[in-house]
Amino acid sequence: MPPAPGQDSGLTVDAGYVGPEYAGVVVLVEDGYLSLLEIYSATGEPVITWPDPRFLDL
Template identity: 60%
Template sequence: MAEALPPEVTATLSALLPGTDPVSSALRAQLPWARVAGRCGCGCATVDLTVDHTAVPPAPPHTNPAADAWYVEPEDAGAMVFTEGGYLSLLEIYSASSEPITTWPKSRFAPH
């Protein structure tokens, strides 16, 4: 069963989708209707997402990942946002180290 987005997931998605471009704006507009549908089996903080398609329209066509960035701290970690059919579908956290990241860091990302 889907669960409400934890505050740190919402903060991470908001930080990864800044600005007024049509894709970021549309994906941010989905946040109130997004839910956690599953979690990664490796124990990392990655979450599968589902969005109520009847409540909000899809984002315009775009490539995946819809957003990605490296964290400032820890500097060997990053996050990516994936979509399916214009709707949020996955928030992935990854690390260049061999240890999975089990909690969402503060959403401070390195400049591109």
């Protein structure tokens, strides 16, 4: 699969969840490919399931 056009290396996107999960997502792109996808908790509790995308705040 070819890399995504126009995506610089090191591009990072951080978005948060509002609502019941209070979590965040970090996306890192390297050479047009996804190199890191991380979800983290803002409450200190571990994230054990992927939060509902309806609550994602970009």
